Amino acid sequence: MLFIIDGGKGLAKALKDRYGRKLLLQRCTIHKDRNLQAHLPKKYRQECHRRLRVALEQNDYKEAEQMLRELEKWLREINESAADSLLEAFSELLTLHRLKVPALLRKTLHSTNPIESVFSRVRACEKNIKRYRSSQMAQRWLAAVLLYGEKSFRMVKGHEKIPELLAHIEKEHQTN
Numbered sequence: 001m002l003f004i005i006d007g008g009k010g011l012a013k014a015l016k017d018r019y020g021r022k023l024l025l026q027r028c029t030i031h032k033d034r035n036l037q038a039h040l041p042k043k044y045r046q047e048c049h050r051r052l053r054v055a056l057e058q059n060d061y062k063e064a065e066q067m068l069r070e071l072e073k074w075l076r077e078i079n080e081s082a083a084d085s086l087l088e089a090f091s092e093l094l095t096l097h098r099l100k101v102p103a104l105l106r107k108t109l110h111s112t113n114p115i116e117s118v119f120s121r122v123r124a125c126e127k128n129i130k131r132y133r134s135s136q137m138a139q140r141w142l143a144a145v146l147l148y149g150e151k152s153f154r155m156v157k158g159h160e161k162i163p164e165l166l167a168h169i170e171k172e173h174q175t176n
Helices: 009-022 029-039 042-056 061-078 080-088 103-109 113-126 135-150 159-175
Strands: 002-005 024-027
Touching: 002 009, 009 024, 024 029, 029 042, 029 080, 042 061, 061 080, 103 159, 113 135
Parallel strands: 002 024
Antiparallel strands: none
């Protein structure tokens, strides 16, 4: 299984405890970008964002890794905390690259946006529900809201490459 998380330490630990070496963890690059920005003076934020995006847009794992290492060196000169923050998530930012996920599919899987979109849809519809009589009723309402929201879901770009991704994940598990 491949998990895309926002970087919460508790969630990462729980997943590692549950799945051990079989865990494939991708950090949300949008959350990491925002986190790096928070460490930096305003005059460096745009350049940091640009460098991170360019590194993550690389198709080759080694190129992306090299560019992230250069970003880390650049950050180290400006702000130690920002550089440490990047290092803390370094390998988890490149999981999709390591799995050779094609660029178009990687565009969807690099962040937690798809699941956050579902949560947003549920919250928007849920505010119309005034009374829950039981937990079973709450579950039925949730199912109805998800079915309603499904109409506005978009197709995952690059979805035809998912079987290829699954093969890479299987290969990764066999080597571990």
